[in-house]
Amino acid sequence: MTTHKLLLLPGDGIGLETMTEVERIIAFFNAQGGGHSFETESDLVGGAAYDAHGVAVTDACVATAKAADAVIFGAVGGPKWADAPYAQRPEAGLLRLRKDLDLFANLRPAICYPALADASSLKRELVEGLDIMIVRELTGGVYFGEPKEIVTLEDGGKRAVDTQLYTTREIARIAKVAFDLARKRGNKVHSAEKHNVMKTGVLWKEVVTETHKTYAPDVELHHILADNCAMQLVRNPKQFDVIVTDNLFGDVLSDEAAMATGSLGMLPSASLGAADEKTGKRMALYEPVHGSAPDIAGKGLANPIATIASFGMALRYSCGMSEQADLIDNAIAGVLADGLRTGDIMQPGMTEVGTSEMGAAIVKKL
Amino acid sequence: MTTHKLLLLPGDGIGLETMTEVERIIAFFNAQGGGHSFETESDLVGGAAYDAHGVAVTDACVATAKAADAVIFGAVGGPKWADAPYAQRPEAGLLRLRKDLDLFANLRPAICYPALADASSLKRELVEGLDIMIVRELTGGVYFGEPKEIVTLEDGGKRAVDTQLYTTREIARIAKVAFDLARKRGNKVHSAEKHNVMKTGVLWKEVVTETHKTYAPDVELHHILADNCAMQLVRNPKQFDVIVTDNLFGDVLSDEAAMATGSLGMLPSASLGAADEKTGKRMALYEPVHGSAPDIAGKGLANPIATIASFGMALRYSCGMSEQADLIDNAIAGVLADGLRTGDIMQPGMTEVGTSEMGAAIVKKL
Numbered sequence: 001m002t003t004h005k006l007l008l009l010p011g012d013g014i015g016l017e018t019m020t021e022v023e024r025i026i027a028f029f030n031a032q033g034g035g036h037s038f039e040t041e042s043d044l045v046g047g048a049a050y051d052a053h054g055v056a057v058t059d060a061c062v063a064t065a066k067a068a069d070a071v072i073f074g075a076v077g078g079p080k081w082a083d084a085p086y087a088q089r090p091e092a093g094l095l096r097l098r099k100d101l102d103l104f105a106n107l108r109p110a111i112c113y114p115a116l117a118d119a120s121s122l123k124r125e126l127v128e129g130l131d132i133m134i135v136r137e138l139t140g141g142v143y144f145g146e147p148k149e150i151v152t153l154e155d156g157g158k159r160a161v162d163t164q165l166y167t168t169r170e171i172a173r174i175a176k177v178a179f180d181l182a183r184k185r186g187n188k189v190h191s192a193e194k195h196n197v198m199k200t201g202v203l204w205k206e207v208v209t210e211t212h213k214t215y216a217p218d219v220e221l222h223h224i225l226a227d228n229c230a231m232q233l234v235r236n237p238k239q240f241d242v243i244v245t246d247n248l249f250g251d252v253l254s255d256e257a258a259m260a261t262g263s264l265g266m267l268p269s270a271s272l273g274a275a276d277e278k279t280g281k282r283m284a285l286y287e288p289v290h291g292s293a294p295d296i297a298g299k300g301l302a303n304p305i306a307t308i309a310s311f312g313m314a315l316r317y318s319c320g321m322s323e324q325a326d327l328i329d330n331a332i333a334g335v336l337a338d339g340l341r342t343g344d345i346m347q348p349g350m351t352e353v354g355t356s357e358m359g360a361a362i363v364k365k366l
Numbered sequence: 367m368t369t370h371k372l373l374l375l376p377g378d379g380i381g382l383e384t385m386t387e388v389e390r391i392i393a394f395f396n397a398q399g400g401g402h403s404f405e406t407e408s409d410l411v412g413g414a415a416y417d418a419h420g421v422a423v424t425d426a427c428v429a430t431a432k433a434a435d436a437v438i439f440g441a442v443g444g445p446k447w448a449d450a451p452y453a454q455r456p457e458a459g460l461l462r463l464r465k466d467l468d469l470f471a472n473l474r475p476a477i478c479y480p481a482l483a484d485a486s487s488l489k490r491e492l493v494e495g496l497d498i499m500i501v502r503e504l505t506g507g508v509y510f511g512e513p514k515e516i517v518t519l520e521d522g523g524k525r526a527v528d529t530q531l532y533t534t535r536e537i538a539r540i541a542k543v544a545f546d547l548a549r550k551r552g553n554k555v556h557s558a559e560k561h562n563v564m565k566t567g568v569l570w571k572e573v574v575t576e577t578h579k580t581y582a583p584d585v586e587l588h589h590i591l592a593d594n595c596a597m598q599l600v601r602n603p604k605q606f607d608v609i610v611t612d613n614l615f616g617d618v619l620s621d622e623a624a625m626a627t628g629s630l631g632m633l634p635s636a637s638l639g640a641a642d643e644k645t646g647k648r649m650a651l652y653e654p655v656h657g658s659a660p661d662i663a664g665k666g667l668a669n670p671i672a673t674i675a676s677f678g679m680a681l682r683y684s685c686g687m688s689e690q691a692d693l694i695d696n697a698i699a700g701v702l703a704d705g706l707r708t709g710d711i712m713q714p715g716m717t718e719v720g721t722s723e724m725g726a727a728i729v730k731k732l
């Protein structure tokens with residue numbers, strides 16, 4: 001019997017509700033037995049942690065996260081904490097976890113669930129069968145570079161600075177993740193940057209080109225300007241297989257791509273650290289692409305699928321349980337085929353359900 | 367008789383061909399008389415200037431641009447100059463003009479020409495009647511902040527840095543442009559930044575909020591995170607009237623929005639400086655949103671409408687000729703209604719024409 005240690009961090013807003021459905025699935029697997037079991041611990045993060053402890057994540061929580069096999073994360077933030085000091089704002093909890101666990105590789109699949117092709121803003125033929133993997137660098141760039149500050153000037157005005165910073169090592173390791181993934185998929189990588197304007201873009205392009213050498217000729221590499229990439233994701237998203245990009249462009253492009261699929265409330269993500277040289281183990285955090293949706297929080301209306309699918313990714317990447325991960329993916333496809341829909345993906349002729357009904361239906365399919 | 371001094375900078379690729387059509391229109395207005403005349407001068411910029419002078423723009427050209435009533439710009443760049451040194455790459459010419467003329471306000475209309483609503487990737491009902499104005503800060507941010515460099519590290523690797531920098535003054539002046547424009551339009555401004563991650567975002571939000579006070583309550587202000595804005599431009603672009611954002615987000619979001627309209631080859635832009643306190647005159651550069659399109663350059667296939675519409679914006683904003691600007695806009699709408707299309711916007715049942723046929727047809731409608 002292998003025991004997997006999970007840290008559940010529901011966070012704020014709908015994160016609380018969607019995590020409850022993940023717990024239901026964990027209970028199901030634990031009851032089933034079958035060679036694997038889960039030990040879970042929960043903690044506060046984001047606004048909830050700020051309210052309780054005055055910080056968006058505690059040192060103890062970070063330590064538990066490091067020791068866990070996987071962290072399952074809900075969502076953070078909400079209007080209640082709009083005036084929290086910058087260093088204690090809800091997002092700071094998530095950013096600290098990413099940085100302290102060195103989760104440099106953020107994998108964001110943008111897939112179009114066939115049952116939802118009509119829910120996309122894009123024409124059906126442009127998104128049907130869409131399956132992109134966005135590989136976003138997550139611990140560098142303008143998110144963490146120093147100086148990062150606001151100073152008051154002599155004229156009474158202020159000057160704010162953020163620093164976009166990348167090293168060869170940081171770029172090479174994320175490029176490897178992208179090329180390795182492409183090998184298991186469509187063998188094509190687009191690397192998005194602004195080398196025509198940014199020195200980090202120049203280095204990015206250079207290092208990705210260099211890293212590509214050991215993957216050529218079987219993996220194709222295309223360089224694309226980030227602005228053009230934003231265009232092409234609307235014009236013809238199916239031209240992409242894997243997109244690798246920096247932290248800030250990845251933030252914007254992955255949200256755009258997720259929306260284009262029509263499946264935003266459905267999309268999971270994985271944030272992975274480097275594999276330990278001896279044990280092969282890597283720290284990891286799994287979270288839905290969507291946010292805390294304060295407008296519908298607490299009403300039992302949230303779509304739990306993205307968080308459940310994130311748990312599925314944890315099974316696949318952190319627990320060696322790809323069979324069970326497939327079960328989850330199939331169960332999700334199954335309930336959609338049965339016509340069940342939460343409000344966010346409701347379509348004419350379908351059956352509208354709430355968070356817990358959706359979760360229960362998925363468990364039933366397992 | 368008012369004489370307007372224009373500097374024409376066709377640049378590279380299709381810029382050469384589309385500028386020829388602008389010259390045709392200038393000749394038409396000059397022949398017509400009617401209180402206004404144009405004096406034009408042309409110069410090299412981008413790759414063409416690099417080939418001739420070893421720099422992407424000469425000091426003399428910058429001086430002429432400063433003295434002109436308006437600069438009409440084509441496009442720069444192409445594979446031929448992919449290996450030009452960073453400081454001399456074609457884009458450097460454009461960036462220097464923006465900076466040296468202090469063209470801080472980049473106005474990028476994203477409108478859907480009714481005749482082209484079906485050409486959009488987005489569903490027709492989402493783009494029909496779409497009319498957004500993106501106001502992009504153009505002389506600050508990560509484009510120009512120092513340090514901007516690549517240094518070699520002790521381990522032989524490299525470290526690249528770009529600096530995202532904004533001051534109260536820079537943000538306040540672009541916010542004013544956005545609010546003033548909103549007053550003449552739909553009275554709604556969305557300000558896009560990442561205040562949850564960037565200190566420049568924190569200051570941006572603060573200064574825009576402060577600047578808004580003199581425009582409230584008639585102009586609505588909404589703060590939106592840039593990643594969410596990228597989503598919403600796909601989900602429901604018609605919710606936007608004016609979007610104000612920084613240089614880098616503006617680059618990405620305006621390309622995305624332009625593509626969503628289905629009218630990419632059609633969209634002009636204006637880059638404006640501050641009005642002189644005494645004369646009210648402001649330096650200005652007008653350019654199409656599209657690039658130099660090396661793949662179709664020199665073939666007579668390019669769509670000249672975006673460059674012609676940019677000239678139309680010059681008439682409106684720099685020459686006090688809004689009547690003639692309306693004439694141009696109507697002529698463009700007219701040829702589209704007649705079914706004329708260049709290859710980029712070709713649709714079933716329409717008549718495919720080349721660059722010069724399109725230009726000639728527009729002149730005929732004037």
Ligand SMILES: CC(C)[C@H](C(=O)O)[C@@H](O)C(=O)O
Pocket residue numbers: 091094095251562563593
């Ligand atoms: C919540 C926020 C800090 C975060 C980010 O900007 O990375 C979010 O937008 C995301 O994409 O995970």
Ligand SMILES: CC(C)[C@H](C(=O)O)[C@@H](O)C(=O)O
Pocket residue numbers: 196197227457460461617
């Ligand atoms: C050509 C390039 C330097 C430019 C930019 O990044 O600003 C272009 O993409 C634009 O949007 O005008």
